[in-house]
Amino acid sequence: MAVPPVPQARAAVPVRAVRVPMLVDVVIGLLTVVALPLAVVAIPNTISVVAALLPPGVSQVEMIRAHGLALPAMLVTVPLAAVAVRRFRAAPILVAGLTLLALADAAGGYTETVTLVGVLRVLHGIGAGMLVPATLAAVAERPRHRVLLPIWAGALAVSLLSAQALALWAIRDVSSWRVTLQPYPLLTGVALALAAVYLVLWMVTGGAGEAEAEGERQVLPLRRPTSAERGRLALTVVPAAAIAALGVGVTFDWPPLLVVAAAALATVAMLALAAFGAIEGQGGRTLALVNVAVGLVVLPTAAQMTYIELGGPLGGPGLLGLWVPFLVAGLAALAAAVLAGRAPETSAPRMTALGLAAVVGGMCAVRLLVPAPSGTPLVVPFVLLAAGAAVALVGAFRLAGLGSALLGLSLCFPAVLAGFLLGTGIQVNRLREAAGSAPAGKDGGSALVKGFVDALHMWALAGGFVVVGVIVLSSVLARRSAAAASAGQVVIPLPTPSPEGDDPGPQEPDTVR
Numbered sequence: 001m002a003v004p005p006v007p008q009a010r011a012a013v014p015v016r017a018v019r020v021p022m023l024v025d026v027v028i029g030l031l032t033v034v035a036l037p038l039a040v041v042a043i044p045n046t047i048s049v050v051a052a053l054l055p056p057g058v059s060q061v062e063m064i065r066a067h068g069l070a071l072p073a074m075l076v077t078v079p080l081a082a083v084a085v086r087r088f089r090a091a092p093i094l095v096a097g098l099t100l101l102a103l104a105d106a107a108g109g110y111t112e113t114v115t116l117v118g119v120l121r122v123l124h125g126i127g128a129g130m131l132v133p134a135t136l137a138a139v140a141e142r143p144r145h146r147v148l149l150p151i152w153a154g155a156l157a158v159s160l161l162s163a164q165a166l167a168l169w170a171i172r173d174v175s176s177w178r179v180t181l182q183p184y185p186l187l188t189g190v191a192l193a194l195a196a197v198y199l200v201l202w203m204v205t206g207g208a209g210e211a212e213a214e215g216e217r218q219v220l221p222l223r224r225p226t227s228a229e230r231g232r233l234a235l236t237v238v239p240a241a242a243i244a245a246l247g248v249g250v251t252f253d254w255p256p257l258l259v260v261a262a263a264a265l266a267t268v269a270m271l272a273l274a275a276f277g278a279i280e281g282q283g284g285r286t287l288a289l290v291n292v293a294v295g296l297v298v299l300p301t302a303a304q305m306t307y308i309e310l311g312g313p314l315g316g317p318g319l320l321g322l323w324v325p326f327l328v329a330g331l332a333a334l335a336a337a338v339l340a341g342r343a344p345e346t347s348a349p350r351m352t353a354l355g356l357a358a359v360v361g362g363m364c365a366v367r368l369l370v371p372a373p374s375g376t377p378l379v380v381p382f383v384l385l386a387a388g389a390a391v392a393l394v395g396a397f398r399l400a401g402l403g404s405a406l407l408g409l410s411l412c413f414p415a416v417l418a419g420f421l422l423g424t425g426i427q428v429n430r431l432r433e434a435a436g437s438a439p440a441g442k443d444g445g446s447a448l449v450k451g452f453v454d455a456l457h458m459w460a461l462a463g464g465f466v467v468v469g470v471i472v473l474s475s476v477l478a479r480r481s482a483a484a485a486s487a488g489q490v491v492i493p494l495p496t497p498s499p500e501g502d503d504p505g506p507q508e509p510d511t512v513r
Contacts, residue, residue: 024201025142031094031194032135032152037166038101038184038191039128040159042070043416044167044303046180053177058114065251066118067180070125072244075414077129079236082406084130086230090138091195091202097130098192105188108181120181132156132413133406138198140402150337150394157298157337157389158330160416161382164303165326168310169319229403232279236410239270243414250421256432260425263418267296267466270411270418275477278407282481283399286352286474290396291408293356293470294389295415297363297463300423302385304456305370309378314371314449321375329382337390341398349478351395356471358388363464367457422462427455 047067051060085093104123111117139148170183243266250259274288309316340351362384369377397405434451 024198024205025148027194027198027201028135028138028142029148029151031191031198032139032148033155034187034191034194035094035098035131035135036152036155037159037162038188039074039097039131040156040163040299041166041170041183042101042124042128043074043299044164045070046167046171047177049168050171050174050177050180053175055112061251062114063117065248066114067121068247068251069118070121070128071413071417071420072247073122073125074129075125075240075244075417076237077126078132078413079233079240079406079410081130082133082410083230083233085134085137086233086403086406089202090134090141091199093130093134094138094195095192095199097127097134098188098195100124100127100130102185102188102192105182105185109178111178111181117181124181129413133409136405136409137402140405146341147338149397150341150390151334153393153397154330154334154337154386154390157294157333157386157393160294160298160389161302161329161333161386162326163299164306165319165322168306172319229279232277233403233407233410235277236273236407239266239273240410240414242266243270243417247417247421250424256425256428259421260429263421263425267292267415267418267422270415271470271473274408274411275473278404280400280404282478283396284401284404284407285477286349287396287400287404287408288411289470289474290352290356290392291412292415293359293467294393295412296419296422297359297467298385298389299416300419301363301366301456301460301463302382303420304423304427304459305366305378305381308371308452308456309375314453315373316371317373317375317378322378323375325375325378325382328379329386332383333386333390336387337394340391340394345398348395348398352392352399353395353471353475355388355390355392355395356467358384358391360388360464360467360471362388363460363467366460370456371453419463423455423459426459426462427452430455430458 045064045068047063048060051063054060054063081093081097100123104120104127107116108120111120136152139152142148167180167183171179246262246266250262270292271289274292275285278284278288306322308314309318309322311318340355343351362381365381365384369380372378396408431448431451434447434454
């Protein structure tokens with residue numbers, strides 16, 4: 001009787017990690033483009049524009065102070081959220097941050113008191129502070145997609161450039177001051193829906209796709225954070241809290257020279273922390289310095305330009321005339337960032353320096369072309385600022401890992417507030433000088449207009465010199481790092497056994513680290 005063959009066990013086939021479908025990348029890309037502008041648009045304090053709509057008996061000064069709490073809250077939240085995304089991953093932090101923004105938007109339509117306005121603006125700041133590092137971590141968790149990081153960097157640069165204009169656009173021709181507390185509720189809902197989809201996909205796949213894919217390389221290398229890295233991230237809370245306290249303190253009529261001195265000291269402290277407290281060597285230092293430079297000049301400069309070009313005595317194009325320069329700058333920034341992401345890895349340091357040089361060129365263009373009667377000349381400074389910032393960020397991100405990127409973000413937004421304080425201090429000082437120099441009994445309006453323009457030009461000069469200093473400092477540190485690495489080489493002779501078994505004599509040296 002024939003015995004049926006015994007079925008042999010099949011050879012075990014190694015199970016490859018399940019690749020997250022391209023849908024996740026699309027969702028993350030859309031979420032980045034929507035969430036970053038929502039986060040940054042929470043920064044500007046626009047309540048003074050609709051002060052005439054405030055209810056009787058409400059102090060405008062107290063309302064402006066309460067409305068300005070979003071940025072200080074954001075500064076302290078960013079480093080804490082950076083620690084959280086390294087521990088819990090990006091998806092739940094994104095949902096939590098957008099939920100806070102949505103709740104603050106919903107409650108903004110019913111607020112009546114200054115205290116409640118302050119609470120809601122703090123919630124806006126906390127939610128925005130969670131979104132910025134969480135979107136970066138979500139991009140970094142994707143395996144080897146070199147498009148997502150340039151999109152993130154371009155979106156951040158464009159958001160910084162256009163935040164003031166977007167905040168003002170939301171309150172044009174409004175009949176209620178509460179719109180300042182809920183500028184884009186529909187966009188917040190869209191972002192929250194995208195974050196929920198991303199969270200579901202992330203849970204279904206079990207985080208698949210976060211590891212490095214075979215034969216490819218991630219844009220930002222993922223690894224478990226060390227205790228030193230977590231400690232450095234937590235340490236950045238200290239300068240963030242200090243500059244946040246300074247930002248609140250100046251609302252109590254501090255002298256402008258004191259404001260400028262304090263903000264300048266805070267800027268020097270942040271540059272020192274970026275230069276000597278960063279992680280991952282020279283790449284981490286460059287990344288931190290670039291974040292400080294971009295945060296310090298882009299949004300504060302664009303905010304002053306936007307106010308000056310709104311029309312009025314200067315005859316600027318107004319918001320309707322500014323949308324073309326902003327659109328061109330946004331497209332240019334995204335295109336430049338994508339091209340920078342496609343460049344060879346060895347060109348990253350040059351791209352960083354080139355991007356910062358373009359930012360300096362944008363500051364020079366501000367002095368030459370602003371104010372402008374039409375929006376066309378403004379394309380030049382807008383494109384240089386946005387595209388330069390995007391390229392510098394992409395080049396710097398390629399020099400270091402996710403920990404350094406999050407550390408740099410923790411310094412970027414304190415630098416934004418320092419830039420606002422420096423610009424405001426210069427502006428107040430120039431306006432006081434202009435008012436004092438106006439002839440008695442004559443219209444001082446032209447003198448005040450000149451004071452506004454002079455303050456912007458002076459700030460552009462100061463900010464440009466700071467960025468030049470960052471370029472020089474980064475170059476000097478890079479050369480010192482390379483020299484130290486070369487000095488650390490030692491020459492060890494490699495022994496070759498002799499036929500007689502005696503000790504070998506001196507051989508040709510081989511250099512090893």
